[in-house]
Amino acid sequence: MSVDTRVNLGGLQLKNPILTASGTFGYGLEFAQFGHLKELGGIVVKGLSLKPRQGNPCPRIVETPCGMLNAIGLQNIGIENFLKYKLPYLPFQETAIVVNLYAQSEEEFAALASLLKKEEGIAALEVNISCPNVKQGGIQFGQNPVLAAKVIEGVKKNAGTKPVIVKLSPNVTDIKEIAKAVIDAGADILSLINTLGGMAVDIWTRKPALKNVFGGLSGPAIKPIALKMVYEVCSNFNVPVIGIGGISCIEDVLEFMLVGAGAVQVGSANFKRPSLSFELVHQLPEIMRKLGISGFQEWIGRLKT
């Protein structure tokens, strides 16, 4: 049986539904030694801001049961360095390069969008209104429907024809509320979830395991939470969704798509095994055959409830 792994998310065409999640795949190039980048459905690069950022003091990461906490604090080389020193070396003609955007104000977000709207190498913008590890911006936008909508309106106005992906935070009472707000503001695609607020401590030193005290929880531990939120958004709104959260094997990819995601992002699992995302791409045709589907239109959102 010949299978077609392509997916289409409201205009964003991907050769397969497997992207790598922001912050877990560097600027892409770090992983070139573990597979062919062009084979991925897409690469979402580390969150970028207008100016380079140093991020939070160390320790910034700690392992937790079936997962990890991070409080990187969006250390990044800045959008201009990315465009100059990284993008040209990425296979942007063959795979979707998505830029994850971080800013501290509506205006900065809008400025980032207008900087990128003409960049041919960029397939889409992912607006990160859900980072729990920064003092300003990040999650405050993502926990407040009014602020979130404003940010997205600004980005949409300045992004030209680039699809705008909005990345949602799971740290909310009702994910549907914020989803609705950003859809109404013009979001083309939603991606979820970002990390869950968490913390770890060391009883021997009596200190928090992270210098920042709080961090974001990711990894297989959070998969059930992510799956539910993706399902809730997909079954309530008519918007393309990218599922994220704990994806670590091919079955996980299919699970997120079954509840309605049109594509997925692999995050922390890239640390566990740097060749993983490439392997998942290779495993797609076989599992599609086993499931008896020739394309994802037959699968996405087909959960039997």
Place this chain on the structure above:
Amino acid sequence: MSVDTRVNLGGLQLKNPILTASGTFGYGLEFAQFGHLKELGGIVVKGLSLKPRQGNPCPRIVETPCGMLNAIGLQNIGIENFLKYKLPYLPFQETAIVVNLYAQSEEEFAALASLLKKEEGIAALEVNISCPNVKQGGIQFGQNPVLAAKVIEGVKKNAGTKPVIVKLSPNVTDIKEIAKAVIDAGADILSLINTLGGMAVDIWTRKPALKNVFGGLSGPAIKPIALKMVYEVCSNFNVPVIGIGGISCIEDVLEFMLVGAGAVQVGSANFKRPSLSFELVHQLPEIMRKLGISGFQEWIGRLKT
């Protein structure tokens, strides 16, 4: 070094800080074969309602990475059967028996409280406004500060001198908001967290793993989330807190207390090893000695930030 394991939570005296969490320790008696119930700091029994309840259809439970989802739906024998057939056999003179209450309305909650206020065998009431697995009551109260406050006011009015513990849901944007509401309404003690909303699916059957579709996530996977919420509540309010969420070893107990909890509840880990809660009680003195503390006043909330 001699150590004193006792703790005092706003009047609720416990011989040690280790309680067992509601729904994970049956009515207590199921575990009598694995240890001496009277050695526990306390036992929180399965959520009880005015009338017996059948709960949700099966499957009701599913394993997840480092945790599990449940959608039991508060199956229970009803408060009267509990008082008649279970309580008399529990060592209520030697350990704190806490009744976990579930109801679908303010009035029912109040009725439960007045039924229990004179019961000598009951040390405290835990009001469950955070169950994600029932259609009515449960989490709707716990996600809405106004409703939550009303429920707690009603319970307080009817509970006589029994300490009222309010069990909070983590499925909220800001745990501090709901904590404040129930403290203002008269809560004597807060316990947190209940389970996180989650979901699992089976790609081979294309069906949700739980008949109820959604369930509550518990186990080590959620510990970082629980720890953060406990810390946030403890460092913002002057109220005794019982920490719950993923506690599976003695270090976990000490971690929750370090961030401010006056006691803890062991939940899903009782399934992993039915003798676990008893063993934790036995391990307390040794770890206190290793940490160089003779009592918990020297430990609770002493995180160095």
Place this chain on the structure above:
Amino acid sequence: MFNKTLRVIDVQRIDNAPLAHLFLETLSLDFKPGQFVMLRPCQWEYDPFWPRPFSICTQDEHNMHIFLQIVGRGTQKLAYLQPGDEVDCWGPLGNGFEFAVDEDLLVLAGGMGLAPFIALSRKHPNPQKIRLVFGHRLDLDCYPWHLIPAEVEKVALQQETQTALKDFEKRLQEEIFSHSGKVFACGPRPFLQVVYKYARQAKADAYISLENKMACGIGACLGCVTKTKQGYKQTCVHGPVFSVHDLEDF
């Protein structure tokens, strides 16, 4: 009832079949056939999270024998334990099969469902009272068939095709309708559903052993319930053996 950490004495995997025999330190415990133990290797730490339930297949002064089929993560890991590894174990749990030594028993086993009946037939003082009908997919020599006493009247039928399955279903029907004493059954859900259907039709005094997912094994989590005439009952304490006439919605 005991609760102990036991050492693995031996693991024998069956070539080309997802089956293994796990031998643990013995407990010299008294158990009823059909009762089970919860097993959880210490090395699992937090993942897999739950213990797993298994029937006691046999037990003597040397070891407790568990016959297991690899169906998922947990059984896979159990089948690759090493001698000396430690396993938390509690039991015996559940009700087990109830019978009088002089009654005629029709025992229906499907695949791995043979396990409790090995104990039953070996502990039975009059094994000639047992008629055992065993449906299996893999070759018979993959199963511990030889452990069943010679006195048992036994029939093994292999089902490799859909037709063979249909034939087997018919055979089960005949066996149930022509038997007058108690009927016991254990095996995969579709197999039990067939037994359930015919046993109820035949008004047979039939009991089936359920393999619901279990988290605690001791009645505490309410996760393993099955719908009975008296409402949802925990399979781990009120079962795993239920009369087909008590079960609803199976």
Place this chain on the structure above:
Amino acid sequence: MFNKTLRVIDVQRIDNAPLAHLFLETLSLDFKPGQFVMLRPCQWEYDPFWPRPFSICTQDEHNMHIFLQIVGRGTQKLAYLQPGDEVDCWGPLGNGFEFAVDEDLLVLAGGMGLAPFIALSRKHPNPQKIRLVFGHRLDLDCYPWHLIPAEVEKVALQQETQTALKDFEKRLQEEIFSHSGKVFACGPRPFLQVVYKYARQAKADAYISLENKMACGIGACLGCVTKTKQGYKQTCVHGPVFSVHDLEDF
């Protein structure tokens, strides 16, 4: 740079010491002393979640030798792997120690910090150029001291008491101040802090190898950063070896 699943050939645990030698299938790879590999046993599945970084101690045509100290969950599990178990491995990673074959090297190792210097001294074409000062807590024969070529000028000093530790600190100071070539150091954080302090005071051309927590090992997660004059730098790609004069806030 390779990325492979390797089999465990042998594990040798040291009696009464939390130390083990792990021998994996060889890769015949070219590496610089001080470079490391990320190891993650396949059986870990999701927990522990991260791989763990280890220096390559030695490597020949038969195997890659990792010398490890049991300090937590991961190293505990690694030390109890069985021959035949599979381990995901990628590397060599990081910069390693840079030196010219004819320069005088002062090598300071604390405990487990000996591991990369075994490779260094064995790969060095002129091992007589190396002066190795080794501080250790456990008995010397717990460490693979015998693997260091005889030509190396070596001193081992045991610290069992606080006084011995003070003496050792003084000794490190003297060694650093009296040496004129490059200084290399690897060991626990408090040890490195002493080296850092004196090496900066002495304006020595000193390099230390950091053991920060790492999730990816390839520069992607930004979790392992250390504060340098040029800002936060990933220890896994810009290190693990840093000049003491580049490091801030250590």
